[in-house]
Structures are given as C-alpha cells and as structure tokens.
Amino acid sequence: xxxxxxxxxxxxxxxxxxxxxxxxxxxxxxxxxxxxxxxxxxxxxxxxxxxxxxxxxxxxxxxxxxxxxxxxxxxxxxxxxxxxxxxxxxxxxxxxxxxxxxxxxxxxxxxxxxxxxxxxxxxxxxxxxxxxxxxxxxxxxxxxxxxxxxxxxxxxxxxxxxxxxxxxxxxxxxxxxxxxxxxxxxxxxxxxxxxxxxxxxxxxxxxxxxxxxxxxxxxxxxxxxxxxxxxxxxxxxx
Amino acid sequence: xxxxxxxxxxxxxxxxxxxxxxxxxxxxxxxxxxxxxxxxxxxxxxxxxxxxxxxxxxxxxxxxxxxxxxxxxxxxxxxxxxxxxxxxxxxxxxxxxxxxxxxxxxxxxxxxxxxxxxxxxxxxxxxxxxxxxxxxxxxxxxxxxxxxxxxxxxxxxxxxxxxxxxxxxxxxxxxxxxxxxxxxxxxxxxxxxxxxxxxxxxxxxxxxxxxxxxxxxxxxxxxxxxxxxxxxxxxxxx
Numbered sequence: 001x002x003x004x005x006x007x008x009x010x011x012x013x014x015x016x017x018x019x020x021x022x023x024x025x026x027x028x029x030x031x032x033x034x035x036x037x038x039x040x041x042x043x044x045x046x047x048x049x050x051x052x053x054x055x056x057x058x059x060x061x062x063x064x065x066x067x068x069x070x071x072x073x074x075x076x077x078x079x080x081x082x083x084x085x086x087x088x089x090x091x092x093x094x095x096x097x098x099x100x101x102x103x104x105x106x107x108x109x110x111x112x113x114x115x116x117x118x119x120x121x122x123x124x125x126x127x128x129x130x131x132x133x134x135x136x137x138x139x140x141x142x143x144x145x146x147x148x149x150x151x152x153x154x155x156x157x158x159x160x161x162x163x164x165x166x167x168x169x170x171x172x173x174x175x176x177x178x179x180x181x182x183x184x185x186x187x188x189x190x191x192x193x194x195x196x197x198x199x200x201x202x203x204x205x206x207x208x209x210x211x212x213x214x215x216x217x218x219x220x221x222x223x224x225x226x227x228x229x230x231x232x233x234x235x236x237x238x
Numbered sequence: 239x240x241x242x243x244x245x246x247x248x249x250x251x252x253x254x255x256x257x258x259x260x261x262x263x264x265x266x267x268x269x270x271x272x273x274x275x276x277x278x279x280x281x282x283x284x285x286x287x288x289x290x291x292x293x294x295x296x297x298x299x300x301x302x303x304x305x306x307x308x309x310x311x312x313x314x315x316x317x318x319x320x321x322x323x324x325x326x327x328x329x330x331x332x333x334x335x336x337x338x339x340x341x342x343x344x345x346x347x348x349x350x351x352x353x354x355x356x357x358x359x360x361x362x363x364x365x366x367x368x369x370x371x372x373x374x375x376x377x378x379x380x381x382x383x384x385x386x387x388x389x390x391x392x393x394x395x396x397x398x399x400x401x402x403x404x405x406x407x408x409x410x411x412x413x414x415x416x417x418x419x420x421x422x423x424x425x426x427x428x429x430x431x432x433x434x435x436x437x438x439x440x441x442x443x444x445x446x447x448x449x450x451x452x453x454x455x456x457x458x459x460x461x462x463x464x465x466x467x468x469x470x471x472x473x474x475x476x
Contacts, residue, residue, distance in 0.1 A: 188466075188471035200464055201466040208464055220434065220435070226446055228439040228440040229441040229442040230440050231258055232256040233427075237257055237258055237320070
C-alpha cells in the first residue's frame with residue numbers, strides 16, 4: 001500500500017480591510033505553531049472584497065467610528081465601544097490595531113498583489129504586510145505606489161509590482177476566488193476551509209482551528225489504489 | 239451546512255523521456271473528457287527523472303533499441319519487439335512515437351521549464367509539448383535553445399525561458415517533487431494520485447482513471463464545521 005499524505009490545504013477567504021481577518025490569521029498561526037505536520041500544511045489566502053464598490057481612496061476626514069456608526073445604524077459612542085472591543089481582542093494576539101489611523105480604500109489591487117506574491121512564493125508575508133499596513137499604519141491600501149512599497153518591504157520587486165498593478169494581471173485570479181466564495185455561500189470573512197472538507201467561519205479560537213487541523217489530517221488516511229499499469233523505471237519501460 | 243467542493247487535485251509524477259508517461263497523459267485526458275466535474279479538476283504535473291545522471295546530450299549514433307537491449311540485458315531484436323508494442327499501444331491513443339528519432343538527454347531543465355509554465359498557467363500545454371517534442375520529433379531535450387523554442391511554441395516568452403534556464407530557478411521545485419515521490423515510494427512513472435487519496439501507478443486504462451475520479455469526487459462530500467467566530471461582512475464587523 002502506498003501512503004498518500006502530501007499536503008493539507010488550508011484555504012482562507014479574507015479581506016485586507018478587515019480587522020477580524022487579521023485576528024483570524026494570528027489564530028491560524030497559533031494553531032499551526034503546535035501542529036506536528038505543519039510543514040505539510042499549505043495555506044492559501046483567497047480574495048474577498050467586503051466593499052467591492054469602495055473608491056480607491058476614501059476621505060480620511062471622517063472617523064472610523066463615525067463610518068461604523070453609520071453602517072450599523074448605531075451611535076458613535078456605540079461604535080467606539082465596538083472598536084474598543086476589537087482593539088482589546090486583537091491586542092491579546094499581539095496585534096496593534098490603530099482605528100484612529102485607518103485610511104479606507106478599495107482592496108482589489110491589494111488582492112492582485114497577494115496573487116503576485118503567491119506566484120513568487122511570498123503570499124503569507126504579503127498578506128501579513130498588507131493587514132499590518134492597513135490596520136496599524138494607516139497605509140492607503142488603494143494607492144499603487146503604497147502597494148509597490150509594501151511589496152518591496154517583503155522582498156518582491158517593486159518594479160514588477162508596479163507593472164502588475166498598472167495592468168489587469170491577476171484580476172481573473174481575484175475574481176475566481178470571489179466566485180468560489182459565492183459558490184460556497186460565503187458572505188462574511190475570515191472563512192477557513194481545511195483539507196477542502198472542514199468549513200470554519202469567522203475568527204475561530206486557535207484551539208478550534210487546531211482540532212480541525214487534526215481532523216483534516218486524519219482524513220488524509222492512505223487508501224489502496226489499483227494494480228500498476230505499464231511504467232518506465234530507472235531500468236527501462238515495461 | 240456549507241458545501242465544500244472546491245477542486246479535485248490530481249497529481250501526476252512523470253518524466254519527459256518516458257513513453258508510458260505520454261500514454262498515461264492521454265489516458266487521463268480521455269478519462270477527464272467524460273467527467274462531469276472536469277472544470278473542478280486541477281491536474282499538476284510533478285517532476286520525476288528516470289535518469290538524473292544522464293548527460294545533457296547523448297550521442298544520437300546509438301539506436302534506441304541498442305540502448306534498450308543493453309538496459310534490459312536482452313537482444314536487440316527483443317528490444318525492437320518491445321518498442322513495436324509501445325508504438326502500437328501509443329498509436330491507439332492517437333500518439334505517434336518515433337523511437338528512430340529519439341535523442342536522449344537530461345530532463346532536469348525540461349522539468350524546470352514545466353514549473354515555469356505552471357507559474358504562467360500553461361503547465362499542461364508545456365508538458366504535452368515536451369513529450370511530443372521528445373517522443374515524436376527527436377528534439378534535444380537537454381538543450382536550452384531547444385527548450386526555449388518549445389516554450390515559445392505554447393505562448394511563453396522565449397526570453398524568460400532562457401533566463402530561467404540559465405539560472406537555477408525552479409530547481410528547488412523540481413527537487414521538492416522528487417522528494418515527495420521518494421516519500422511516497424514512487425520508483426517508476428507515470429504515477430497518479432487523485433484527490434490526494436487514491437494512488438494509481440502506471441499508465442492506467444482511462445476507464446480505471448475515470449472510476450478513481452468518481453471515487454475521489456465522492457470523497458469531497460461536505461462536512462459541518464463549527465459555529466461562526468467573529469466576522470466582518472458587507473455591513474461591518476461583529
């Protein structure tokens with residue numbers, strides 16, 4: 001019997017302009033930390049836009065609390081309380097969120113950049129850099145020059161990033177991720193799919209993600225295949 | 239319940255200098271032809287070198303039958319019979335094999351090219367072009383200029399192919415595929431793994447591959463996940 005344990009895919013739909021997505025990413029990292037087969041886990045960050053119609057740049061003059069209050073049809077004080085809760089929760093995972101600095105914008109190009117980084121083997125680093133830039137540093141996430149700088153920060157070629165951003169490269173890949181999300185009925189993020197079998201919506205506790213990693217890994221049990229057809233080996237073909 | 243059916247991975251280890259690998263590729267294509275979920279199948283061609291120590295170019299003066307006879311410690315007539323059998327079998331799948339033209343060589347760079355093509359979304363076309371070039375056209379598979387031409391044939395940038403071939407890019411990816419093959423105990427190719435669960439060694443009949451596709455697809459049944467953690471949606475974060 002041939003043992004078939006190649007890799008455990010973990011697909012995470014998330015946005016960059018998304019506080020809980022950063023928390024969820026930290027929770028996943030913590031879950032993977034103690035997972036004995038972590039070198040066999042392949043995490044893929046899939047694109048999801050919370051607000052596809054957002055303009056490239058949004059006026060920084062309006063406070064995050066004011067915009068949140070408007071969205072939730074609540075008071076600005078109520079929104080401030082929500083922000084405080086998110087900030088505290090994030091801090092527990094070592095993430096500094098600075099809602100006072102946030103400069104909202106369209107994240108489509110950021111997602112294209114994440115796909116470019118994936119092709120260069122740097123997807124996780126790019127995703128982390130963008131989340132931190134947006135949620136802590138107040139970076140203008142829809143600005144191509146800002147994005148090129150962030151790409152360079154993680155060792156990508158800034159010129160290549162600019163070339164990609166001024167073209168429509170990786171647009172189809174972003175759209176495919178979003179179509180997959182729609183097919184799965186995903187309307188909020190983060191959203192984890194482990195081993196293409198286990199769905200975990202929201203910023204799950206790392207313990208829950210670890211249990212799901214264990215279950216998904218156990219599902220990779222080897223199964224017999226058919227007898228061999230003709231092959232070529234080191235000594236010739238037969 | 240969220241239905242988790244994203245894609246069905248099919249990993250195939252194979253070499254370019256490998257008649258049964260071309261046959262196996264045609265069998266897989268035939269199996270996919272009638273598979274209702276074929277647009278959800280992701281085929282990955284993984285690197286395997288039957289003769290890693292082969293020099294870049296091998297003298298064309300020695301006939302394929304003579305080399306085969308030497309390898310199998312059989313007569314040249316016996317080898318000719320084997321070649322005739324392979325040629326007939328391949329013809330049944332519409333593949334013209336011309337053993338009289340074969341120019342053996344090292345396939346490491348061809349595998350690096352297949353990885354480049356994968357990064358450009360053209361892996362299947364590159365694999366097919368290389369098999370055809372080697373097994374039908376007598377192309378010098380270890381020659382960088384030949385490889386650049388074959389890359390251009392399927393729409394890749396010949397200059398980029400040359401740059402990759404003159405560097406060590408994608409060498410690590412080829413080695414990783416080979417390490418995975420070793421970990422799975424694969425010593426002969428082609429070798430199919432469907433859904434990361436079902437192993438099928440050798441050039442299987444397309445009917446067998448189709449049955450395995452059906453079984454692997456059925457295994458992708460959806461499973462409940464945990465309740466949602468906090469998420470961000472179009473209307474804000476909660």
